[in-house]
Amino acid sequence: MDKKSYILQLLKYFVMAVIVGIIVGAIDALFGRVLIAISDFRTIHYQYLLPFLPIAGLVITAMYYAFSKASLKGMKLVFEAGQQKTDAIPLLLIPLVMIGTWLTHLFGGSAGREGVAVQIGATLSHAIGRKFKFPENGRLMLVIGMAAGFGGLFQTPLSATFFAIEVIVIGKMDYEALLPALASAYTAAFTSHSLGLEKFSVVMKDTVNLSGTKTIAAVICLGIIFGLTGRLFSFSLSKLKAFMGEKIMNQFLRIGFMAIPLAVLLFAVHGSRYSGLGTNLISAGFTGQTIYGYDWILKLLFTIFTLAIGFQGGEVTPLFSIGTSLGVILGGLFGLPPMLCAALGYAAVFGSATNTLIAPIMIGLEVFGGANMVLFVIVCAIAYGVNGDLSIYAQEKL
Template identity: 65%
Template sequence: MNTIYKHLLLAVLVGFLVGAIDALFGRVLIWITAFRTIHYLWLLPFLPLAGLLITWLYHRFNKESLGGMTLIFETRLDKRKDIPLALIPLVMVGTWITHLFGGSAGREGVAVQIGATISHWLGKKCHLPDNSKILLVTGMAAGFAGLFQTPLAATFFAMEVVIAGYLEINALLPALLASYVACFTSRFLGLPKFAVTLPTSLSLHSLSTMGSIVLLGIAFGLTGRLFATMLAKAKSWMKRSIPDPYQRIGLVSIPLAIALMLFFGGRYCGLGTNLITNSFTHQTIYAWDWILKLFFTILTLSIGFQGGEVTPLFSIGASLGALLGQLLGLDPLLCAALGYAAVFGSATNTLFAPIFIGLEVFGGANMIPFALVCILAYVVNGNHSIYTAQSKVIY
């Protein structure tokens, strides 16, 4: 059978498998988030013990899986040959524990790692040539699409995130197919999709509006850059200052838990979906929401808790956008949507994925503002990324 047909058949299989696992992971995480929101006063005090449990699980069953997204990037760049299957249950359980006890973290890293691990394993079993590239991208796309149900954004995210400035075009068709299959599968199994219909569309016919777009692009780009650089420095500093992983997560999570409890009653725990909801429903957004969510997410991830960064980036961008919209005299909901996409794009050092996020989550009426703001944020970011293993094209 022609290799391309094998890739497409495997893409369908990967889409079904990853979409089903994403649905399980996402629905459990939704329940955990709701439960923790009600009982956070009883759960946050146990955050240090939860951190110790996560660390023990990884060191007991597969320490190599601690590499997380770095393992995926290294495999795609031919720096390693295998991704341990143990990564899948470990990263799922570790993320559930992190969120149950109030850590500020995301979820996309889990989905992408699950998709990449499954697709890489299937590629090896089928002895496909170049499976570490095409099938790995296919699995990453399926993981992202199954969780967020944005198949176009997922496809381009997977194609452009490993090597900044380069698109893995050979993987386009299987990645797109796997993304749609994963999206339909997770939706069929009851995982809801986040989507917002924006009430206004922005006309760019005035200089003042164009000036506001430029300011938004710069602000969102700098925010994503700040998150990426601070996360890398925090992880490095924590490892140097407290080399023992048990001491690092056990000791630092004590003040982390206290701070999360004291700052507005657990407002900055978990994914940050509460801030996203507030941003798009005219509820209270404080001027400091975005920076505190940024700080707590960086601290949570830098000491060893599991999860991802993208959903917190969505919440940081949305809350900052809602604030800037009020200051600039623009629709806060539209600016929140622009920040939702652009801060994610800046921090991940991707260009096309955030533009498609804007299309698939907020509709096509404001595609030109989304494209302009995301392009500006991408340029302002200056090639920084939350993924330290990300490679850059050198011209």
């Protein structure tokens, strides 16, 4: 390809990225604002809603079976499209995953939201790429869509860009996708914010001096523990999903029956403290409220169980809450500022569980500012190395 043709093609992708960003950002705003309203309603009325979690699970599964059974694959379907194992991602996936996630959160399941946003972005961008017969559609258009989905929901376009690139291509940075992905992520973030979706950010005043041996050792320990936590999450989720699929092959029976003990436990343990996204734990960690020493492990277990039996949502926001609550506890143990350790955990556990390196560092920059960037680089790099190659996206990497 000559230089002129390359520039023309890049311009086409840039224009398409802006279009995708506007559409996905608008959908993210709708999805995110409804989800926040649902979460607030559930927090107040959980005692009336949690008992119906098994019924909600049956409704979600029936919905998929009635309208698009293939969409049950979720993120796996996205990666299959990128690997050209499937021709198209059903557009029905978008409303199904949105409604399914709303129901999961309304009735108290422990799940995230980024999986929905990423699937929305990937589905739309893939469909547009097929419509206009873009070359390299399966890979590049998926990166554009995933960056838009993540960026529009969390309004962290830099981390969204690198998240999409790192998740979809193994062992290398796909620089060809960088500019279009940045365009789609920034456009989606601007669009969703303009439509009333707020960004989460924390003014981080705490810092530490890395000149002392004791402090350096503590920071290294933080990276190792956060890395092991992310590895535990991704390993356990993969194994439990496989176990549930083998032992209870009927999806209706699996979600309907197993949601009964899930609802009972969520109700009994601190009155739905571990339901939903986990933003209550994140807020507690950064405002000096009570964080229990077991918050991180219970949120981890409840999220894994909720997703393994078939409820809809994502993993990233629960990972943020797991890292935050664990960081607060470790800060006290190591004599470091708890809020700073919470911020490091917020980024590093996410990075470990998703098997990404640059994305969590960018999360640190965009959510907590640049004052502690050296710490974020060190801790996230150690966590990434400790994890190895495990990821919550079992079908990832093209």
